Amino acid sequence: MYEFTYIRPGSLPEAAALLASNEGAKPLSGGMTLIPTLKQRLSQPSHLVDITALAALKGIAVVDGRLEIGAATRHIEVATSSVVRQSLPALAALAAGIGDPQVRNRGTMGGSVANNDPAADYPSAVLALGATVHTDRRAIAAEDFFQGMFATALEPGELIVRISFPLAERAAYAKFPHPASGYAMTGVFIAVVGGAVRVAVTGAGPGVFRWTQAETALQARFESAAIADLEVDATDLNADIHAPAAYRANLVRVMALRALETILTSSKGQ
Amino acid sequence: MSKVSLTVNGKAVSVDVEDRTLLSSVLRESLGLTGTHIGCDTSQCGCCTVHVDGRVVKSCTMLAVQAEGSDVMTIEGLAPSHDASGATLHPVQQAFSECHALQCGFCTPGMIMAVAGLLKDTPDPDDQQIIHGLEGNMCRCTGYVNIVKAVKQAAVTMRA
Incomplete structure (x- = not known):
């Protein structure tokens, strides 16, 4: 790995400011893709801004008939959440099959969706369900969010805060x-x-x-x-x-x- | 450089690390806990599996600074007590020994940590649950047959 500075901001605005003021900064979520990428020296960020502890990115709840999941929610939490299993069991089942237990214990929904690996599981659920991706700047419809291999509608420094799923019949x-x-x-x-x-x-x-x-x-x-x-x-x-x-x-x-x-x-x- | 404070096998430790240092390196090089093996260093083999706050993770795919404030358990800390002869084994270790669930032994520490994590979530796993639960760990010797046997034996012991 190349050298970088690791920062754990205390709030979402602080995270956004760090990303905005350092051109080479990257957000770090579960790190299941980013850390292997860094180890291969395929990426050289100046700063890693760890967003996993931010309260604004946490939580699973059904609000007004939609399932809202914070971006920093780990796969294991989605897989085992009683709320998800009752309201959208297909999503819990999908999460239970991502990678392996070690990956599910670290990887996050927001990280997977933002990375948009062409072989990742979550993007299919987001697109099929017609979910809405809420960032720290706007709401993006699934149709507009995914833009091909590793490409999304996210602008530099823009962070996914939560994903809102309609409850499928x-x-x-x-x-x-x-x-x-x-x-x-x-x-x-x-x-x-x-x-x-x-x-x-x-x-x-x-x-x-x-x-x-x-x-x-x-x-x-x-x-x-x-x-x-x-x-x-x-x-x-x-x-x-x-x-x-x-x-x-x-x-x-x-x-x-x-x-x-x-x-x-x-x-x-x- | 950052100072990272964490609990490892029940002991509070504080280590000065570069921000890019992996947890696996800190465990092995700074703390001398070489039971955590580095097999592939590409997040695939699972030999570096440890528990962080009670959950299995691959320590080669986590920065040490991400473990700040965490409770880490390695293979050295798994057995309930360590007597001078080192004879006390955790039920999973005992089962691996009795079922001959290893040959070269390189994957064994990570495999045992993964099994301990699996049995916490699934105390009475069937074959499919064992196979699914150990997807993150590779063994190139045993063909997994005796590993599955050991998991079942350990599960029985631990439920008793």
Whole structure:
């Protein structure tokens, strides 16, 4: 690692001021991506501003029919929270499958969403549920937030404060994890919110995206047969050492079917 | 440089570190607790697993300054008491010994710390829960069969 100065600010405005006044400063949340990146000397921040202890970024609550989760909430907290398990169990199940126990004990929702790794799990839930990302400056709709591989609508120094999820009538996530890393080779999150079906795919492409063809088909009839024969265009999907694009294209359909199966077979639809 | 104060295996310690120093380095180099192994140094193998405030973490992927004020437990502090012969073992250590859940032993300290964390959350795990719970730890010798056996034996002992 290159040298840097570590700071633990006492408040959100103090954190924002530190990031604004030091061009090379970066926020540090759980550090599950950033610390390995620093160790490989792929990044050279002047300062690391640790935002995990900020009270403004904490908390899980249902407010006015929406599930509000603070950005510094760790994956294990989402996975085990009775509030999340009751109001949006698909999100708790997703969190319980991120990485490994050591990662879930450190990594945070805000960190994962801000990083927007193309194989991260959370972006699929944020996009499929049509969540709103609240920052220290504004509210950003999920549609506008994710902008391709590791790219988001966040401006330099802008911090995610919390993410606000609508409570889905039905939702489920299914992923095919890479057997070594646990990252999603392909993950599909299906949600029904206000009667509208949305299907978001992670891991398969350069960034999370909606599979609109499946949405239309499921809107017409919410059953496996509606999507079982759909073909996914592999043109823009990822091809790498782990799998060619056509393999991932097939996984999109298979994971969608598994997520749908979870919805159709569980009592509460989640 | 920063001064980091934390509790390690029940003892309050204070160490001067560079901000970029990893927790694993402080444990091994500043405090001489070399039971915490560094296998891959890329957050994958889990050999450096310790407990921070009761939760398992990979100490090679946490800055020492992030552990300020924390309660850290390493493999050296896991057994309930340390007599002069070092004969006292934690039930997980005992089970690993009896079930031959190790061959070269390099992954063992991290594996045992991960198992201790798993059994705290899941006192009576089935095979799938054990496999899922140990996803962050790699063993290149055993094929995991005896590790799973040891976890089950330790679970029985600890529930008794």
